[in-house]
Amino acid sequence: MKKILTGLQPTGTITLGNYIGAIKQMVNNQDKYNSYLFIADMHAITVKQDPKTLHQNIKNLLAIYLACGIDPQKNTIFIQSENEYHANISWFLECNTSFGVLTRMTQFKDKSKKNEKFTSGLLTYPVLMAADILTYDVDYVPVGIDQKQHVELARDIAINFNKVYGETFKIPKPLITETGTKIMDLVNPTKKMSKSSENQNGVIRILDSEKEIRNKIMKATTDSDNQIKFDVENKPGISNLINIYSALTQLTIKEVEQKFLNSSYAEFKKATADLVVNELTSIQEKYQQLINSKQLNEILDNGIKIARKEAKTKYELMKTKIGLGR
């Protein structure tokens, strides 16, 4: 059975973008693949985190995974920092990755611009991500399009390592949905909807109330002609809503356009809000049942056992290939 793996950072309540770009893909694929899903808490500390909030966010994210339909019977679920081999493997890979390549990563360029005192972890972040992926010899990595470059880097790192030290890693591929790959901010639809966004009105969070969701969608920025047509360049706001509608219904962009051919923007927004509310309310109900359950620890205990065992094997193999140890 082919393998998939993805991780999300516990940097706040996840957004509709994270849900569509990463989690929903994992849910849709969990019957087809041997699935690994982890909480990327070590990636979260590449930028400043309050320890108490981070700790709470980790638990919340696990409950959200399950509430979104991730089945613990079908997924190996674990916390990245509980598997010490990731950081070890990351170091081996770092020593085989050029500094220049890392400085050219889009996310590094964006995030380092925002804070002059950025950490060196922010630069090496994609190598840790490569370690997460390559450790488990995965075939596909479900991510939003913003992470495609990092998965491609993981590929390059694997190809290069195999060339230098002999066959060690499987070469992974990104798995990106055809539609809705990048959900945009509702207020500023040329910017990615992001967990860490400052303007809350542009971001739908998975635990937002019905009222909040409806308000945000009804007020979403749109253009002034009244045609529901997909055109990212000239109609980014409407295109974003079409993307959301399409991702949540599995209708194609064309089918969504057709369905709302004679509708006004207000009608289309209301239909989109209904859809999002419907999808998120059932997740929220499950989340409330799960958040304090004992089941969460059991799932993590199970997951980390499997993950550590596999990671140890890869770590030992790498050590031997590189010539480390006695």
Ligand code: ATP
């Ligand atoms: P942050 O604001 O802290 O950087 P983020 O919202 O960008 O967080 P991540 O934890 O970096 O979220 O991403 C988790 C997953 O969600 C990744 O696979 C990423 O590609 C995907 N993702 C993030 N934002 C979007 C979006 N707007 N549309 C689609 N997918 C997204």
Ligand code: LTN
């Ligand atoms: N960098 C990713 C989270 C992440 C990840 C991974 C995704 C860390 N390791 C491995 C897929 C595979 C992010 O910020 N979204």
